[in-house]
Structures are given as structure tokens and as C-alpha cells.
Amino acid sequence: MAHLIAPSILSCDFGNLQRDIEMINVSDADWFHVDVMDGNFVPNISFGFPVIQAVNQIANKPLDVHLMIANPDRYLEDFKHVGAEILTVHYEACTHLHRTVQKIKSLGMKAGVALNPHTPVDLLFDIIEDLDMVLIMSVNPGFGGQKFISNAILKVEQAKNLIHRRGSHAIVEVDGGVNLETGKELLNAGADVLVAGSFVFQSKDPNQTIKDLKLLNA
Numbered sequence: 001m002a003h004l005i006a007p008s009i010l011s012c013d014f015g016n017l018q019r020d021i022e023m024i025n026v027s028d029a030d031w032f033h034v035d036v037m038d039g040n041f042v043p044n045i046s047f048g049f050p051v052i053q054a055v056n057q058i059a060n061k062p063l064d065v066h067l068m069i070a071n072p073d074r075y076l077e078d079f080k081h082v083g084a085e086i087l088t089v090h091y092e093a094c095t096h097l098h099r100t101v102q103k104i105k106s107l108g109m110k111a112g113v114a115l116n117p118h119t120p121v122d123l124l125f126d127i128i129e130d131l132d133m134v135l136i137m138s139v140n141p142g143f144g145g146q147k148f149i150s151n152a153i154l155k156v157e158q159a160k161n162l163i164h165r166r167g168s169h170a171i172v173e174v175d176g177g178v179n180l181e182t183g184k185e186l187l188n189a190g191a192d193v194l195v196a197g198s199f200v201f202q203s204k205d206p207n208q209t210i211k212d213l214k215l216l217n218a
């Protein structure tokens, strides 16, 4: 499939959130990447339900919600309610991951599992068939604008391989430090979805930057 681009709204100008959402609406982006941080699982707090609901009212593309929170099971219904289409939980935050994934799917959302940079892809062996998406973190979660960890490229290859071996339909998303160079390497390794925050929103022309990411490997 042609790769997808998911700009991360964590890097938006929150004083002009509507303007930035509308920019993404008319851009070549495919999804909105929505980072939820709880100050517990990760050392930062981002935003919660009222903000996501407001974004959803303006957004005309799917919300790809990345939960960096402890005990995500407590809030799965709430994220469905505010408009999540794809809901990704962290492997490291779920004791009963199979139950969590089934619950996400039973609520009518696509289920993703994210792996921190130190978490091996092979740990997904017994759950991969149930997943719609694997999210490879190419930075330690918690902040935008960090340096890309290049081992993520190898992990994308490993994830694609595992998906193939197990007959899974899951796609592979990568999040953190994505720009035109790292993006190209990730696509060559088999990535299906690129998340980009600071690279898009700190560029002179975010709309054009999204287009450039979309045209990689075209």
C-alpha cells in the first residue's frame, strides 16, 4: 500500500489549534496523530478528552490516538466516545494485553500496540494476529523534537517479518524523529505509516512538508 502520513498534533500551536487542524484537513496527510500523556507512564502531560473531542469536531480524517498512559483499560470507552478510530496502547503499560486489544476492537476501533525503543519486536509473537497496527517508537515517548534512534529501522524490518510469518494483517507505524531522511529509510525498511510532529510544524510551510513526506518513495 502507499504509505500514510500522520502529523502529530502535539507540535501544533495550541493557541491556533483550529487553524492547524484545518491545515491538516486540506493537506495530503492521511490521519491525525493524537498523543495522550499522563505524567506517569511518561514524564510529561499533554491533553485529555475535551481537547480531543474539539479536534474531532474539526478534523475530517481519522484520529490515530497514541496512549502513553498507565492502565489504559480504564479509559478505552472514553477514547471511543471522543472519536478515536485507531487506538494504540503501549506494550509496557498493559499487564493483560490480549484483553485490552480485544476490548478496543469490540468497541469498534482498530487496535495498535506500541513498543518502546528497548522492547523487542518478538514479544508480539503471540498477539500479532490480533493487531491492526504495530507502532515502533523511534524515540523514548514523552516529548516531540527528540533525536531519531536508528535501531528503529531494524525493528521495522523485524515487525514486517513477524507480521508476514504469522499471517497478520497489521500495518507498521513509526513515531519519533521522522524527517525526509529518516522517513525514507523507514519506508525502505517497510514502514506503512510515518508520524511527524516537529518536522512538520516547525517547518516554514507545513502543508508542503506533509506533501514532501507523502511523496517519499513515490
Ligand code: DX5
Pocket: 008, 010, 011, 033, 035, 066, 139, 140, 141, 142, 143, 144, 145, 146, 175, 176, 177, 178, 195, 196, 197, 198, 199
Ligand atoms: C513522542 C510522541 C510523538 C511526537 C513525535 O512521545 O509519541 O508522536 O509527537 O514528535 P517528533 O516528530 O517531533 O519526534
Ligand code: ZN
Pocket: 008, 033, 034, 035, 066, 175, 195
Ligand atoms: Zn505518538
